[in-house]
Amino acid sequence: MVSKITYPAAYKVKVPFARSVVVGDLVFLSGCSGQTLETFHVSSNDVVEQTEVSLDKVKGALEQAGTTMNNIVKTVLYLKNIEDYDRVEAKRQDYYRKHAPKLIEEPPTDTLVGVAGLHEPDMLVEIDVIAVTP
């Protein structure tokens, strides 16, 4: 029997979803957007800045769960405006190069989805992540 470990969301407001759930060797994260942990709102209307906030949250959540960004297995990238993809991907590759260099040579699996809306109208990007523990 595999047990699960649930890490509560790190937002200052109470939300009914976990920051991460660890099951065996797998780590599942809640979708990470540009909403900051402090305000639960986006800090900027720029998609690249929202991507950076999102990736910082992914990194923090994975480290809390005892793993690192290098161990990401799967991402799903949700974009409000699909034409933002090139800028978001460039930011993401830049972030990986800095914080998870292993992913440049050995990238995670990824799926890109254009959506009609995210939780708040000014949210432009959200990233879903599955990782493994070391």
Place this chain on the structure above:
Amino acid sequence: MEKKVYPLYYAGKKQPFARSVVVGNLVFLSGSSGRTIETGEVSSNNVKEQMIVALDKIKGALEEVGSSMENIVKTVIYLKHVGDYQIMRDTEFEYYQKYAPRLVYEPPASTFVQPTSLARPNMLVEIDAIAIISE
């Protein structure tokens, strides 16, 4: 736990996302669309043909890691036009009959979503799949 990454090439060019990643007995794939491995472009504007290309890519990716389509556990299917739903499911069913007959009786868990857009304007369908490597 170690992960094994299988790279993805479109038209000979390595992509910034993997074809598959294997962790333990689980296999994660990148979203599979109608873009062909050979050209990186969709071969047709027909949803059924794009479905077949996507399913061929899933089959090939799973076989590459020593699994098979019959070991698919979960799919998420993104379809640009919800009106294509029945064609999509019929094509999937026929494909399983031919290449993964066990899924006809024991289908994967599946979620259906209509996105506003996929990576390219001419992409009509994309399939996410998670499978196992059976012992």
